[in-house]
Amino acid sequence: MYVGAPPVKVMNTMIMKPNMPSPDDPEDSGVPAGLPAVTDAHVHIFPPGIFSAVWQWFDENAWHIRYQLSTSEVFEFLLSHGIDHIVALQYAHKPGMAADLNRYMVEHCRARPGQVTGLATVFPGEDNAEAILREAFAAGLAGLKLHAHVQCFDMNSAAMDPLYECCRQNDKPILMHVGREPNSTAYRCDPYRLCSADKLELVLKNFPGLKICVPHLGFDELSAYRRLIEKYDHLWLDTTMVVANYFPLAETIDLSRYRTDRLLYGSDFPNIPYAWDRELKRLKTAGLSAEDLERILNRNAAELFGLKPTVDKCRFSVHFAP
Numbered sequence: 001m002y003v004g005a006p007p008v009k010v011m012n013t014m015i016m017k018p019n020m021p022s023p024d025d026p027e028d029s030g031v032p033a034g035l036p037a038v039t040d041a042h043v044h045i046f047p048p049g050i051f052s053a054v055w056q057w058f059d060e061n062a063w064h065i066r067y068q069l070s071t072s073e074v075f076e077f078l079l080s081h082g083i084d085h086i087v088a089l090q091y092a093h094k095p096g097m098a099a100d101l102n103r104y105m106v107e108h109c110r111a112r113p114g115q116v117t118g119l120a121t122v123f124p125g126e127d128n129a130e131a132i133l134r135e136a137f138a139a140g141l142a143g144l145k146l147h148a149h150v151q152c153f154d155m156n157s158a159a160m161d162p163l164y165e166c167c168r169q170n171d172k173p174i175l176m177h178v179g180r181e182p183n184s185t186a187y188r189c190d191p192y193r194l195c196s197a198d199k200l201e202l203v204l205k206n207f208p209g210l211k212i213c214v215p216h217l218g219f220d221e222l223s224a225y226r227r228l229i230e231k232y233d234h235l236w237l238d239t240t241m242v243v244a245n246y247f248p249l250a251e252t253i254d255l256s257r258y259r260t261d262r263l264l265y266g267s268d269f270p271n272i273p274y275a276w277d278r279e280l281k282r283l284k285t286a287g288l289s290a291e292d293l294e295r296i297l298n299r300n301a302a303e304l305f306g307l308k309p310t311v312d313k314c315r316f317s318v319h320f321a322p
C-alpha cells in the first residue's frame with residue numbers, strides 16, 4: 001500500500017523568542033535636533049500589577065524591557081525628553097477588566113491635559129463590550145486599541161461588528177494589532193491563523209467609514225500593507241519597532257516609497273529593549289523630505305486622533321467629558 005509523504009509542518013516565522021538581545025545603545029536627552037514636533041502615537045501604560053506581569057512575560061519570552069517605569073514615569077520620561085504629545089494605549093488581557101483600564105486611562109489623561117491622549121480598550125466578545133466602549137468614548141478616550149495576539153480575536157468574527165460600528169458611529173479610530181508578527185509561541189493563539197492582510201481588507205471593505213491603524217507597518221506582510229494604504233483612504237500604519245533595525249526583516253523598508261500621509265511614528269515605549277530615541281534617529285536619516293517627516297512625526301497622528309492645536313500650535317488637546 002502506498003502511503004503518501006507525511007504532511008509537512010510549515011514553520012511560521014517566530015520573531016519573538018527568549019533571550020533576545022538588549023542592545024545597550026546610547027540614548028540622548030532630547031529629540032534629535034532638526035526634527036519637527038513629535039507625537040509618539042504608540043506608548044503603553046498599565047496599572048502597576050499588570051505592568052510587572054508584562055515585564056516578567058517579556059523577560060521570559062522575548063527581551064528585557066529597558067524602561068521599567070510606572071505610568072506617570074513613562075509620561076514624565078517622554079515629555080521631559082522633548083516628545084510633544086503621547087497617544088497612550090492599554091489592552092485588556094481577559095474579559096471583565098476593560099472598564100477599569102479605561103477609567104485608569106481617563107484619570108491619567110486628565111492629569112496631563114494637552115500632552116497625553118488615551119485610547120480605550122475592550123475584550124472582544126465580552127459581555128457589554130459595546131457599552132464599555134461607548135462609556136469610554138463618552139469619557140473622552142480618543143479611539144480603541146486591540147491586540148489580536150494577546151486577545152485572540154478573529155477580526156472577521158461577528159463579535160467584532162458592534163465594536164467596529166461603535167467606532168464608526170463615534171468617528172473614533174481603532175488601533176488594531178492584526179499583523180502576524182512579532183509572534184511568539186507563548187501566545188494562547190496562533191497569530192498566523194487569526195491575522196492576515198486579506199482578512200483586514202475584508203474589514204476595510206465591510207466598514208468603509210471606519211478608520212483603522214495597524215501597528216508595525218503590518219509586519220510581516222509589509223508589501224501587502226503598503227499596497228492596502230494606497231487602496232484605502234481609511235487605513236493608516238504606524239512605524240513602531242520596525243524601523244529600529246532590531247527585528248530581522250525579509251524585506252527592506254523604504255518609507256519614501258510609502259503613502260506618507262498614512263504613516264504614524266510610534267515607539268512602543270516603554271516596552272522596548274533599546275534606546276528610546278533609536279527610531280527617531282533612524283527616521284531623521286531615512287531620506288524623507290521635511291514635509292514627510294512632519295507628517296509622519298506629527299500631523300498624521302493629530303488628524304487621525306483629532307488632536308486640536310492649542311495656543312502655541314505645537315501642543316494638542318482632546319476634550320474630556322466631566
Ligand SMILES: [Zn+2]
Pocket residue numbers: 042044215240268
Ligand atoms: Zn505596542
